[in-house]
Amino acid sequence: MNVAEAIKNRYSCRSYKAEPVPEEKLKRVLEAARLAPSAHNTQEWKFIVVKDAEKRKEVAEAAGQSFVAEAPVIIAAVGLNPDDVLSSGIPDYIVNLAVAVDHMTLQATEEGLGTCWIGAFSQEKVKKVLAIPEDYKLTFLMPLGFPAGNGKGRPKIRKSLEEIISYDKF
Numbered sequence: 001m002n003v004a005e006a007i008k009n010r011y012s013c014r015s016y017k018a019e020p021v022p023e024e025k026l027k028r029v030l031e032a033a034r035l036a037p038s039a040h041n042t043q044e045w046k047f048i049v050v051k052d053a054e055k056r057k058e059v060a061e062a063a064g065q066s067f068v069a070e071a072p073v074i075i076a077a078v079g080l081n082p083d084d085v086l087s088s089g090i091p092d093y094i095v096n097l098a099v100a101v102d103h104m105t106l107q108a109t110e111e112g113l114g115t116c117w118i119g120a121f122s123q124e125k126v127k128k129v130l131a132i133p134e135d136y137k138l139t140f141l142m143p144l145g146f147p148a149g150n151g152k153g154r155p156k157i158r159k160s161l162e163e164i165i166s167y168d169k170f
């Protein structure tokens with residue numbers, strides 16, 4: 001699968017088979033995050049891989065996202081230095097982790113795995129379940145597993161290029 005195919009085929013999977021993710025597939029997904037660029041190459045991140053069924057259930061409950069527990073793996077993306085800000089005024093951990101998580105979603109797609117970006121959760125509750133230190137920032141949760149059903153998701157509805165692109169000025 002090439003990158004364009006992975007981008008087209010990736011979707012937000014919200015239903016997973018109980019089948020475990022083979023370790024070699026998981027390692028390739030995690031390696032994609034490791035290879036992602038970060039501001040000043042600081043790699044100020046930590047990825048918590050949650051496989052234990054009871055712990056996944058606790059994370060899903062704390063996140064208020066019950067379907068997350070269906071996935072045999074949940075990856076929590078944590079920013080280790082949330083006070084660092086780019087010269088543009090944007091916190092760098094958000095940008096860094098968005099790129100790393102996107103790399104993982106595309107690699108997962110190539111591996112035949114489903115993912116879903118989860119940004120809506122209780123920071124405090126999930127951090128407590130995963131024993132994340134207070135001064136770090138949980139940024140994303142990503143369930144990972146083999147999609148249930150046809151593995152295609154619903155049709156993507158996207159704006160046209162003309163609606164989202166301008167040249168030389170806004």
